[in-house]
Amino acid sequence: MELLSTSLVDWSRAQFALTAMYHWLFVPLTPGLGVIQAILETIYVKTGKEEWKKAAKFWMTIFGINFAIGVATGIILEFQFGTNWSNYSYFVGDIFGAPLAIEGIVAFFMEATFISIMFFGWNKVSKGVHLAATWLTITGATLSALWILVANAWMQLPIGMEFNPLTARNEMVDFWAIISSPVAINKFFHAVISGWIQGSLFVIGISAWYILKKREIDFAKKSIRIAAIFGTISTVLIIATGHGSAQQVSYHQPMKLAVMEGLYEGQEGAPLIAMGIVNPKKESYKDDKEGVIMAMRLPKMLSWIAFGDADHYVPGIRNIIEGGYTKPDGTVALSFEEKQKMGQTAQIALSNFKKAEAAKDTAAMAEHKAVLDANYKNFGYGYLTSPEQSIPNVPLVFYSFHLMVILGGAFLLIFIVAMYMEWKDMLSKYNWLLWIFILFIPLGYLAGQLGWIVAEVGRQPWTIQDILPVQAAISGLQTSSVVITFVLFAVLFTGLLIAEIGIMVKQIKKGPKIENQLSETKDSVR
Numbered sequence: 001m002e003l004l005s006t007s008l009v010d011w012s013r014a015q016f017a018l019t020a021m022y023h024w025l026f027v028p029l030t031p032g033l034g035v036i037q038a039i040l041e042t043i044y045v046k047t048g049k050e051e052w053k054k055a056a057k058f059w060m061t062i063f064g065i066n067f068a069i070g071v072a073t074g075i076i077l078e079f080q081f082g083t084n085w086s087n088y089s090y091f092v093g094d095i096f097g098a099p100l101a102i103e104g105i106v107a108f109f110m111e112a113t114f115i116s117i118m119f120f121g122w123n124k125v126s127k128g129v130h131l132a133a134t135w136l137t138i139t140g141a142t143l144s145a146l147w148i149l150v151a152n153a154w155m156q157l158p159i160g161m162e163f164n165p166l167t168a169r170n171e172m173v174d175f176w177a178i179i180s181s182p183v184a185i186n187k188f189f190h191a192v193i194s195g196w197i198q199g200s201l202f203v204i205g206i207s208a209w210y211i212l213k214k215r216e217i218d219f220a221k222k223s224i225r226i227a228a229i230f231g232t233i234s235t236v237l238i239i240a241t242g243h244g245s246a247q248q249v250s251y252h253q254p255m256k257l258a259v260m261e262g263l264y265e266g267q268e269g270a271p272l273i274a275m276g277i278v279n280p281k282k283e284s285y286k287d288d289k290e291g292v293i294m295a296m297r298l299p300k301m302l303s304w305i306a307f308g309d310a311d312h313y314v315p316g317i318r319n320i321i322e323g324g325y326t327k328p329d330g331t332v333a334l335s336f337e338e339k340q341k342m343g344q345t346a347q348i349a350l351s352n353f354k355k356a357e358a359a360k361d362t363a364a365m366a367e368h369k370a371v372l373d374a375n376y377k378n379f380g381y382g383y384l385t386s387p388e389q390s391i392p393n394v395p396l397v398f399y400s401f402h403l404m405v406i407l408g409g410a411f412l413l414i415f416i417v418a419m420y421m422e423w424k425d426m427l428s429k430y431n432w433l434l435w436i437f438i439l440f441i442p443l444g445y446l447a448g449q450l451g452w453i454v455a456e457v458g459r460q461p462w463t464i465q466d467i468l469p470v471q472a473a474i475s476g477l478q479t480s481s482v483v484i485t486f487v488l489f490a491v492l493f494t495g496l497l498i499a500e501i502g503i504m505v506k507q508i509k510k511g512p513k514i515e516n517q518l519s520e521t522k523d524s525v526r
Helices: 006-026 029-047 050-083 086-120 127-156 175-179 182-212 217-252 254-260 301-307 317-322 336-358 362-383 394-423 431-457 479-525
Strands: 161-164 169-172 272-278 292-298 462-464
Touching (some): 006 050, 006 431, 006 479, 029 050, 029 127, 029 182, 029 217, 050 086, 050 127, 050 217, 086 127, 086 169, 086 175, 086 462, 127 462, 182 217, 182 394, 182 431, 182 479, 217 254, 217 301, 254 317, 272 394, 394 431
Antiparallel strands (some): 161 169, 272 292
């Protein structure tokens, strides 16, 4: 694979990041709002009370607006694997393409089948059938996330595959290992639950606006009650999945963990940094300057969170580059130079294998394949020229991670406060608190974006961990072409975002009462 210019790599990364970040502005609301509307409809079916139906129909409308635009941005995101990342698609397409195909075949067909019943079947099917269609639509949307996150998790932990030197492609050998990967399972639940939290914050914030406007008070209180309970449960669950994520990262991506904590020098009983500032004077992983200054450290917490042992050794950035420490599996960590040599050896072996294949020398082919197989796990290091290339952006990942954690704690507090205030019927007494509920809507989106920055920037320079760096994964395009499409996508997605916000604001201003009255009018005419 030919290495291309730095500017082309940067612009290709920027374009994919732009598309992914815009996509994640639309996606997180879908699973959370979907579950809340389904819960509201379930209560309606159980109680027969029209006010619960009214609430369910209103949030279903908002769900539909967001769902449609989320699908559009997702399709463009997937096309970029073929246009901007063709080397990546060729190298791992046999594996990466499978979960994306399943997403299209299963999840989208499932959603398409039941979403029409959910939106247009209120007076055409029984309550039970309609409720089933609602839950199945939400299930389909969640399954979409499952297969996408399985694909992403495989990029973080490439398992269940073998490299075929005849085709120079990675091929799937164990489908179940890929979908049952601990990284995939944990990533799926963590991402979906973050969407539940976003949906809960959205419902609470919009409902608070109605209370401020002294409109639809009963509807708003009921919505806040359900969203606050659901949000509280979701936040507790995301703490558990976050802990699981930290453990998976510590075992499979130690550099990401070190960067998340700004840890340059490994230690036993490593502390967890609650707050701190990345030292701007830290110029190299080799110097003696402290990585994080003015830090509030929780003794031994990082060791415990990462390995379940308060005294466990956690390697820092310098240790990971220099190697020599004992890994959790009992093996000794290789240095960057050793991994680089293995990568170069694997690449040379692949080249020699292809030459032997052309000469029909089966004995030489077998010999070179053995060398390739022995060194393949560090194949991507052969593309890197310096240890610094293996270090992600420390300030960006560090601050993103810690701000995300702080916001998670704030969300839990907000949900508990909202639940208590609704229970005591005190929501209408504190306008300043209602404004806080509203202001937390964008903070939910921010937390989601920060989480993906940690996940994706934290594993740089890799598209496939240890196997394929970004500079070897992109297409051989003109940089100017990528710049032009970057600008076009930026304009298009910004327009979609403005349109979605405008449509949702218009619908929110109309409110559930108008929608319900129209429905009642149609029913009376019938």
